[in-house]
Amino acid sequence: MQFVIIFLTVGILFCILTGHQGYLLYTAAGVLLAASSFLVIMFTYCLVRLILAERKEARFTRVDTPTPTSTHKVAFYQIGDTEYPCLFPEEGILRRRLYRTDRTYRVWLMQKRGRVFDRYSVITIIFGLIAGLTIGIVTFVVHFL
Numbered sequence: 001m002q003f004v005i006i007f008l009t010v011g012i013l014f015c016i017l018t019g020h021q022g023y024l025l026y027t028a029a030g031v032l033l034a035a036s037s038f039l040v041i042m043f044t045y046c047l048v049r050l051i052l053a054e055r056k057e058a059r060f061t062r063v064d065t066p067t068p069t070s071t072h073k074v075a076f077y078q079i080g081d082t083e084y085p086c087l088f089p090e091e092g093i094l095r096r097r098l099y100r101t102d103r104t105y106r107v108w109l110m111q112k113r114g115r116v117f118d119r120y121s122v123i124t125i126i127f128g129l130i131a132g133l134t135i136g137i138v139t140f141v142v143h144f145l
Helices: 002-018 022-052 119-144
Strands: 054-064 074-079 082-085 104-110 115-117
Touching: 002 022, 022 104, 022 115, 022 119, 074 104, 082 115, 104 119, 115 119
Parallel strands: none
Antiparallel strands: 054 074, 054 104, 074 082, 104 115
16 A cells, blocks of 8 residues: 555656656556556466365354454354365355355365365455456556557
8 A cells, every 4th residue: 555655646746846747647557557467466366276276065154353363254164173264355245145054165175274265255356357457458558558
């Protein structure tokens, strides 16, 4: 976040000092391209981790914070005798409908990290990758071509 604020401040100061407002558009386009690049890199990494994960049947147990210092709640799934937290935060809006204890779910287990991807994580990865690519491509086409 500090990087974005510094980047915008430098861009605005450059526009004021040079008198060219066009640089402000380049600064905004650069921030959008940097943000979309971060999204694409992050969700591509998550997609690779998802592909390499082992598919398992699990039972949803609860929604809680994975560690005492965590700020986001995640869903916990039980595979065998072990309970694993999900990698992504839980969907808080429709919690009662999405997370039901009477069903078994298909999850993707990352054994070394002790985390799972649930179906909502998969949807988040797909939409996040599409959003990052779309923002980057549209910004590049509109501003630089």
